[in-house]
Structure formats: structure tokens, C-alpha cells
Amino acid sequence: MERKAQGALSDLTEALAALPLFPLPQTVLFPGVLMPFHIFEPRYRALVRDVLETHRSLGIVLITRPDVVDAFGHPTIASIASVGTIVDHAELPGGRYNILVRGRARVRLDELPFVPPYRRAAATVLSISSNEPSQQDLVALMTSATRFASFVKERERSFDFRLPEGASPTVVADLCASQLVLDEKERQTILETLDPAQRVRRVAEALAMQTLTLGPPSRELN
Numbered sequence: 001m002e003r004k005a006q007g008a009l010s011d012l013t014e015a016l017a018a019l020p021l022f023p024l025p026q027t028v029l030f031p032g033v034l035m036p037f038h039i040f041e042p043r044y045r046a047l048v049r050d051v052l053e054t055h056r057s058l059g060i061v062l063i064t065r066p067d068v069v070d071a072f073g074h075p076t077i078a079s080i081a082s083v084g085t086i087v088d089h090a091e092l093p094g095g096r097y098n099i100l101v102r103g104r105a106r107v108r109l110d111e112l113p114f115v116p117p118y119r120r121a122a123a124t125v126l127s128i129s130s131n132e133p134s135q136q137d138l139v140a141l142m143t144s145a146t147r148f149a150s151f152v153k154e155r156e157r158s159f160d161f162r163l164p165e166g167a168s169p170t171v172v173a174d175l176c177a178s179q180l181v182l183d184e185k186e187r188q189t190i191l192e193t194l195d196p197a198q199r200v201r202r203v204a205e206a207l208a209m210q211t212l213t214l215g216p217p218s219r220e221l222n
Contacts, residue, residue: 009104009105009125011055012055012057012083012085012104012105012125014054014055015051015054015055015056015057015058015083015123016083016107016122016123016124016125017122018112018120018121018122019057019058019059019083019107019109019120019121019122019123020047020050020051020057020058020059020118020119020120021058021059021061021077021081021109021111021118021119021120021121022037022044022047022058022059022060022061022118023061023062023063023074023075023077023119024060024061024062024063025062025063025066025184026062026184027060027062027184028060028062028082028177028178028184028187028188028190028191029060029081029082029084029101029103029178030082030103030174030175030177030178030187030191031082031103031104031105031106031171031174032102032103032171032174032175033102033103033174033175033178034087034100034101034102034103035060035084035100035101035102035103035178036098036099036100036101037098037099037100037101038096038097038098039096039097039098039099040096042095042117043116043117043118044118045095045096045097046117046118047117047118048086048089048097048099051086052086052089056085056086057083057084057085057086057104058083058084058086058101059081059082059083059084059107059109059121059123060081060082060084060101060103061077061078061081061109062077062078062081062184062188063075063076063077064076064077064078064188072114074114074119077109077111077119078109078188078192079108079109080106080107080108080109080126080188080191080192081106081107081109081123081191082103082104082105082106082107082191083103083104083105083107083123083125084101084102084103084104085101085102085104086099086100086101087100087101087102088100103174105125105126106125106126106128106191106192106194107123107124107125107126108123108124108126109121109122109123110122110123110124126194127194128170128194128196129194129195129196129197130196131195131196131197131198132169132196132197133169133173133196133197133199133200133201134197137197137200137201137204138169138172138200140201140204140208141169141172141173141176141200141201141203141204141207142172143204144203144204144205144207144208144211145161145176145180145203145204145207147207147208147211148180148207148210148211149161149180151211151214151215152180161179161180163175163176169196169200170196170199170200172200173190173196173199173200173203174190174199176203176207177190177191177203177206180207180210181203181206181207181210182210183206186206189202190202190203190206
């Protein structure tokens with residue numbers, strides 16, 4: 001299965017040697033997730049132009065320490081990110097873009113010497129453990145996700161959370177993390193959890209804690 005997955009990513013080979021990086025302060029992209037972006041900064045407009053003319057791929061990476069910068073003023077970023085592919089785009093007046101990115105794979109980043117206008121890294125696709133989650137852990141995940149999604153729906157009627165039929169446990173965990181886990185540091189930790197069984201448990205626990213923390217206080221029985 002892992003060999004098939006690696007084969008499905010063969011189109012990324014060109015991009016991985018010097019992957020253009022799009023660092024963001026609160027955004028974690030997961031494999032299999034579609035995410036829209038509005039691109040307006042000149043350096044990232046140049047990045048989008050470049051990737052659209054070549055491999056259409058970029059690294060979406062979390063800024064972990066905005067207060068710690070390098071000699072170029074770049075903030076500290078995570079060493080693990082997702083490589084994504086632009087699947088749709090619209091060029092706007094002034095050179096701005098709206099792009100739609102699909103997460104493809106978890107990658108480890110080895111940042112390259114800076115060549116303006118944007119950062120790049122040599123990226124290595126991370127192998128995923130074959131440790132499958134138990135049925136009990138899957139049930140716990142779905143229960144936690146359903147409860148928290150219902151909690152959000154009660155407060156925001158337009159909120160809609162659905163999982164694709166037949167999705168694998170790893171895809172379900174990633175979709176739940178992307179759409180339901182609120183804290184970006186927790187989402188980053190989940191992204192870095194390569195063992196599927198551990199990831200399923202981590203997402204379930206994070207959502208259960210969110211429901212407990214944000215939900216109505218329990219009533220004590222006299």
C-alpha cells in the first residue's frame with residue numbers, strides 16, 4: 001500500500017528538490033484537504049506565477065515562532081509541512097490570485113539558502129506507519145467529531161461537516177483535524193504524528209477536550 005502511495009506522488013518529484021514555501025501563522029494543510037488562499041503579497045504572487053508555470057506545487061508550512069527571525073527577517077517555521085498542488089486558480093487585478101490547493105503529502109523540510117523573493121526547501125515525503133487504528137479508536141473519533149460538529153452547528157447554522165463515504169481512517173483523522181481542531185499548534189502536532197493509530201487517538205482526544213472545555217457546564221445532581 002505504501003508503495004502505491006509513493007507512486008501516486010511521482011508527479012511531485014520535480015517540486016520537492018526546491019519546494020517553494022508559503023509560511024502562514026495559523027494554517028496547517030493536511031493531505032487530502034482542499035484549502036483556498038487569497039494571494040496578495042508581491043513575493044507570493046511571484047511564487048504562484050512560478051509554480052503555475054512549472055509543477056503547480058508548494059509547501060504550506062506553519063510559522064511556529066513569529067518573534068524569532070533569521071538574518072532576512074524570516075520567522076521560524078515548522079520542519080514538517082504539507083506539500084500541496086494548485087488544482088484551480090483565478091488571476092485577479094493587480095497580479096493577485098485566488099488559488100485552491102489540495103494537500104498531497106506530509107514532508108520534512110530542509111530549508112535552502114534564501115534566493116529572493118520567497119523561501120524554498122528540499123522536501124522529503126514522509127513514510128506513514130502501517131499501524132492501523134482499532135475499531136474502538138475509530139468509534140471514539142467519530143463520536144468526538146460528531147459531538148463537536150453538533151456543538152458548532154448549534155451556534156453557526158451554516159456550518160456543515162461531512163466525511164466522504166469509504167474514506168480511510170487516516171483520511172478521516174486528517175479531515176477532522178483540519179475542520180474541527182481549533183488550536184493550530186495541536187493541528188501541527190497531529191500533522192507530525194505519522195502513526196495512524198496514534199493520530200486517530202490524538203484527534204479524538206483533542207475534540208473530546210474541546211467539547212468539554214467549550215460546551216455547557218455539566219449539572220451536578222443533588
